Amino acid sequence: MRAKKFFLLIILSTFCLSLTSAAYRSVRFVYDGDTILLDGGDSVRYIGIDTPEIDHKGRKSEFMAQAARDFNIKLVKGARVKIEYDQERKDRYGRRLAYVFLENGDMVNAILVRKGLAxxxxxxxxxxxxxxxxxxQREAMKERLGIWSRSPGREEKYYLGNINSYRFHRPNCPFGRKMSKKNVVRFQSRYEAFWAGYSPCKRCRP
Structure with a gap:
């Protein structure tokens, strides 16, 4: 009887170990600062962050875009990672939306933000x-790391934030002007908007 129980424990331990191993995936390719390709062919977009865009559709790479990609490559390429979902699992492009964790438990999304690369x-x-x-982000902003190291340039008199979408817009942005007044919050600078957790509109690019 004892031998049988011992045998069952061995099988159970092996099964649990295989489940733990299966939870980790290998990173095959790094597209840019916030998108990777896992073994099995799944593309993963780091959720909750945005890194500068690499040259795309005729546009020049944004400030720190290559640095963000290079750091992401160094961090995860060939590594085993675990992905964790939030409420939505995929974006409109079919990419998985996830928080990505290294084997030591560090979250890649947070590391990129803390380094000022997102x-x-x-x-x-x-x-x-x-x-x-x-x-x-606030720590990176205070230390002027990465994307926060450069002067923001000419500021608008104010910016319009949407409390539902967490985006902020220039005063003349078509999307910003369509917002319901009850959803609008004003910011006096880009810095103030970023500090509050808002990100720039992709249309007016404040």
């Missing part, structure tokens, strides 16, 4: 790690 980009209902990511 800004927080919240999208409800995917706000599980809002507090953590925002803390990382």
């Amino acid at each position: 800004n927080v980009m919240l999208k409800s209902p995917n706000v599980k790690y809002k507090a953590l990511l925002l803390d990382c």
Whole structure:
């Protein structure tokens, strides 16, 4: 009887170990600062953050775009990672939306933000790690790391934030002007908007 129980424990332990191993995936390719390809062919977009865009559709690479990609390559290429979902699992392009964790437990999304290589980009209902990511961003902003090291340039008199989408717009942005007044919050600078956890509109690019 004891031998039988011992045998069952061995089988159970092996099964649990295989489940733990299966939870980790290998990173085959790094597209840019916030998108990777896993073994099995799944593309993963880091949720809750946005790194500068690499040259795309005739546009020049944004400031720190290559640095963000290079750091992401160094961090995850060939590594085993675990992905964690929020409320939405995929975006409109079919990419998986996830928080990505290294084997030591560090979250890649948060590391990139803390290094100043990404800004927080919240999208409800995917706000599980809002507090953590925002803390990382504020520290990077205070230390003027990465994307925060450059002067913001000419500022508008104010910016319009949408409390539902967590985006901020220039005063004359078509999307900003369509917002319901009850959803609008004003910011006096880009810095103030980023500090509050808002990210820039992709249309007016404030």
